[in-house]
Amino acid sequence: MNPTVDHSDANNKKPILKVAVPIPLFGSFDYLIPESLRQYSFTPGCRVEVPFGRRTSIGVILEQTDHSDFALNKLKPINKLIDSEAVLDTRVLDLLRWASSYYLHPIGEVVQAALPSLLRQGKPAEAAVIKVWKTTDSTSANDLEGLNRAAKQKHILQILLNSPEGLGESYLNDNHPNWRPAMKALLEKGLAGCVEQASLPEAHPISTQAPSLNDEQTQAIETISEDLSQHHIHLLHGVTGSGKTEVYLALSERVIASGKQVLVLVPEISLTPQLTQRFQQRMGCPIAVLHSGLNDQQRLSAWHAASTGHARLVIGTRSAIFTPLPELGLIVVDEEHDGSYKQQEGFRYNARDLALVRSQKENIPVVLGSATPSLESLHNVNRQRFHIHTLKQRARTQSITRIKLLDMCSQPIQEGLSAALLVKVEEHLKQGNQVILFLNRRGFSPLMMCHDCGWMTRCKRCDANMTYHKHKHQLHCHHCGAETRSPTQCGDCGSEELLAIGTGTERIEDFLTERFPDVPINRIDRDTTRRKGALEDKLQQAHAGGASILVGTQMLAKGHDFPNVTLVGVLDTDQALYSADFRAAEHLAQLIIQVSGRAGRAEKPGEVLIQTHHPDHPLLQTLLHQGYEKFAESALVERQQAGFPPHKHLVLLRCGAIKKELGLLFMHEARELANSYNAKEVEIFGPWPAPMEKRAGRFRTQTMLQANDRKALHQLLRQWLPQLQQLKSSKQIRWSIDVDPYDTF
Ligand code: ADP
Ligand code: ZN
Ligand code: ZN
16 A cells, blocks of 8 residues: 655644544544654545554544644654545545534444444455456367366356356356366366456346336436436335336436436345345446445445445445445435334434435435335425325236224134134135235244243343244243243243243244145244345245245335235234334334235235234224325324424433442433533433333333424533543443434333
């Protein structure tokens, strides 16, 4: 690496660097530029190696300045300048600074979150070098004949001849198992060669054409395209299958054709492999995909391709919002209502909200899409902050899914399934159709209980029961991750009469296997899809057609298309109807609409049955008879009455302590401090115990701040936070501040 020499005098007179160092303390740290490095330019966004305490650390320059609050002789010099060009451009740095201040999270850690891990370690900001196999200049199709007795070699050579760009290791591994011996032989014969080159995404040839768009799609695209040169926020509200993705594709094509880049955010890539594929087949430009399944090298390469402008479109999950994109022209946030945009620990940001901030800062349009927009977004439509575009029709079918409630009261129930639902399942299977049964609880049963004395399988570290996983003979705590062998005896009285209480997906699968022995049954949840490729296999089986049943958790509600499904059963809604979580109703409504959208996509009309003991519940009544919009309207009124977002803004101070008293002490001191600022516009509630008080061995308490006005909240927070850090009681516990918390647990 050759740092760039700086000839300007002005900078030579500024000997101090403000550096974001990855430690959980607020503010940046000041360092001196040593005499020996003065001739180089220290651009903000370049990495430096700095001494920190007894070790060294990799930080990012925020600013070069001649002022420090500390005496110069107290400052240490940096060890090394790592980059000649900024790895984070000024616009991303600006976004990170904004996020640090809004979410009250230390800038050093925020900057870390934006960097691929190899860059955090100080590795060069370059694409990975990979090995690529190619034919040699003299190889031709004639050489195939010489290989008639070596079928594998012939096969590999044929593929190489068809791929003049060469083939990488990962492609060969995936598509031609056991390719190495044959390749080695081809190398020895001089028919193939191996070169090292930078790994950059290639443009896939365009392999599918856009369908001719319907009026609603055309109108949305034309209206949004009227002004792509400035910041506008668009909400694309379209039922599942209405062709929202086609709108994203068309807009992306236009933006890319005008020489700009596009960023597409998705909640979870593994759940939507088709989306990435569709972009690749249609855009004809290099696409970088950023998600958690990549190894460090792959992530750096994808990031590098995006930040150098090589990739014209980037698809990524949450943290992709921080990718430097020199020519960004459009951001798309798919399934904008999805909770996985909110990071729930550490730096607790919301990528959907940061997409709005980034698009405003960069003065570009942003499109949020969903079949079930968040109440926040609908509220912003009401306030005319967002432009709304609606797609009411399904693109490929006119069929309408009928949603009905199944009253469970006094009905015979077997393993969570009412007799009425079972009759329906049987009917649909008889017609050769597929059925989805949806239950958001994995495992066999949520607890085991002693039939003789009532002892239960509690988690030692949480206020929760341990879930019984029958096939693995284990108990799992879904809150802290604890695992033990499942007991054969009561932990109290020693009785062997243990009952599995309640129903999870595993239990339903077992039951259905017995009940419908000839019907293939597929369970899709986190337990059955852990292995790489397992989800894809299962989805493929589901696509094969023929009568079958899919049992699964909310993974089934996301992204997939099940064309042969004609019946969806939602097994458990009662808990969500009466949950303490202020978003529970919204989540339930979104879930019902999302799973409903999975059924009856092809020619076959779909039917959705919702089991409940509360068929008269107003939420269900409004949702079913008047639709999601009306539901959202009334839910927004309820939020207003209860003082919850989006009408009021929330901040949660959370604390977890091994000793309960220490937590309470801190929380009471924190509350007193907060009171002392006399912030009239901010209401303070608590401290109170978290809904699940003990988790992973810590007692959890929370204090909630609520205000109509974000400014008032932030004013208070800016005084509060440094004082909280000073509290002696804060040192012995874990605490965090969550701005715009996703839930209050
Ligand atoms: P959404 O993103 O709203 O769920 P998609 O864009 O995935 O919808 O569209 C659903 C299906 O309908 C896809 O298979 C897509 O190719 C197809 N489709 C979308 N728009 C049209 C159209 N105008 N004509 C025909 N098929 C379409
Ligand atoms: Zn636990
Ligand atoms: Zn017992």
